[in-house]
Amino acid sequence: MAMGSQSESLTTDADTRSPTRPCSEVSNPTLADLPICLLEIIMSLLVLKDNICASAACKSWLEAAKSVRVAKKNPWLMCFPNRGNLYEFHNPFQWKLYTMNLPELAISTVCYAREGWLLAHRSISKEIFFFNPFSRELISLPKFEPRFLKFAFSSPPTSDKVVVLALYFPREDIVIISTCHPGATEWITGNFLTGSKPDNDLVYVNNRFYCFNTRGGTLYSFLPSPRIWHRHTVECPYPQPYLVNKTVSLAEKKGALFLITCSNEKTMMYKLVSLQWKEMRSPAIDGLTIFVSSCNSELRTNLPWLKNNVYFSRFGRGPKHCLSYSFDESRYSQIMEWLEFCPRGSLWIDPPENVLVDL
Structure with a gap:
């Protein structure tokens, strides 16, 4: 597999606040005092060899490193070429791009x-x-x-x-x-x-x-x-008649069926319970991360720094910024009135098993 890559630094809006500690405990803070949620985010951004090295620092780092080492990684965005056989695979959350020549899909x-x-x-x-x-x-x-x-x-x-x-x-x-x-x-x-x-x-x-x-x-x-x-x-969960500029997607996770509706104003999520659509709101979404495209939709439950968000298969104004909606903040990452949420030329795909290794 011939793949080339390029990467840049990544910033997140993760909540890194930790409970208040007595002054005696924070007078001489060390890296070991970082809250576990922040440690997991840091470890999730490391390739496997760096993850293993970091886990030797102390007990708390070992626990955080092991928790994300076995976690399922976020899917990549596969983009189809307008011509030729050169396909792009984006990991938009680490700002990495891989290209592959796939004549089999010609x-x-x-x-x-x-x-x-x-x-x-x-x-x-x-x-x-x-x-x-x-x-x-x-x-x-x-x-x-x-x-x-x-x-x-x-x-x-x-x-x-x-x-x-x-x-x-x-x-x-x-x-x-x-x-x-x-x-x-x-x-x-x-x-x-x-x-x-x-x-x-x-x-x-x-x-x-x-x-x-x-x-x-x-x-x-x-x-x-x-x-x-x-x-x-099953009663329709959203108002009728059909709303213009609405994208509706089905997804599944652990035997449950979900419906995601996306409009210019907001994104809604519903779960099918006893043949009824039950609206899910933060915190009831309980850390889910949703990836939506025109071909498929993927749900994840173990991505701490992407939780309670929907990510669409289109990039925003920046060439490496993925459009998203935050359930916690009830807003999109940018105004989306003139943008198509899920263009036909891309889909979400699970990365190779060695995604934690530098490719």
């Missing part, structure tokens, strides 16, 4: 991403395949008609239980659903009735694929094994 469209894998297809040749840009592993699927508009898969293609799903809507009230898996020789296809056309990306949670109609607020699911398409009676 003249293809990436339609879904999950756990470091991409699902891509070529309309002319009808090819559809899995691709891991870091390992360069490519896994082909049976050829497929390019008319299908929505794709998703349940787990990495190396899993024995992976299911690939494709949806096509020839009419507003009909959906054509096809499923497949690596090693299969053909797709299994069937027609199902639907009340309205889902216009949101697919999410897999609890053995079902979910999608959402943003205008009517209707939630749909598909159970692959018995091949059941179901319309769920």
Whole structure:
């Protein structure tokens, strides 16, 4: 894997305040007296070899270093080239850029991403395949008609239980659903009735694929094994009619389904509980970090210096600043009226396993 990188310093707005201590304890403060939340943030910015060296300083540094060493890192932003095969991978929170030449993705469209894998297809040749840009592993699927508009898969293609799903809507009230898996020789296809056309990306949670109609607020699911398409009676969480300039995304975490709505004024987050959307507000969001793009949305729970924020797949005015919304402060990082939240030319992807190592 040939990757080049460049980096700059990073500043954060993390709250580093610690409880008040007696004067006798702070009269001769040392680095060991830093609060654990600040130590975790510092350690999370170190590559693996520096993390290990820092952990030898004292007991508190060891605990902080180990806690972030095993933590799952933030996803990277993968940006597609307008021409050619040179793809960019940004870690916007460490201001690092990696570039990779990926001819395997030539003249293809990436339609879904999950756990470091991409699902891509070529309309002319009808090819559809899995691709891991870091390992360069490519896994082909049976050829497929390019008319299908929505794709998703349940787990990495190396899993024995992976299911690939494709949806096509020839009419507003009909959906054509096809499923497949690596090693299969053909797709299994069937027609199902639907009340309205889902216009949101697919999410897999609890053995079902979910999608959402943003205008009517209707939630749909598909159970692959018995091949059941179901319309769920769930009250729309936001006011009707549909608001202009609103981005609506589905996401999942630990078996729960979440809905994120983004408008020029604010971002709202809801959790599906007993077929009802329950609004989540800080501190009920409980340290979640949400990464939203047009192809996928990712949730994280162990990123202390990014908690209670939504990050979008578009950069702001600065070339390395990622647009975000803070639930704690109820505001965007900048005015967003004229900006598209999630352009089609980028998505969030899990970094390679050796992300803590200098590449």
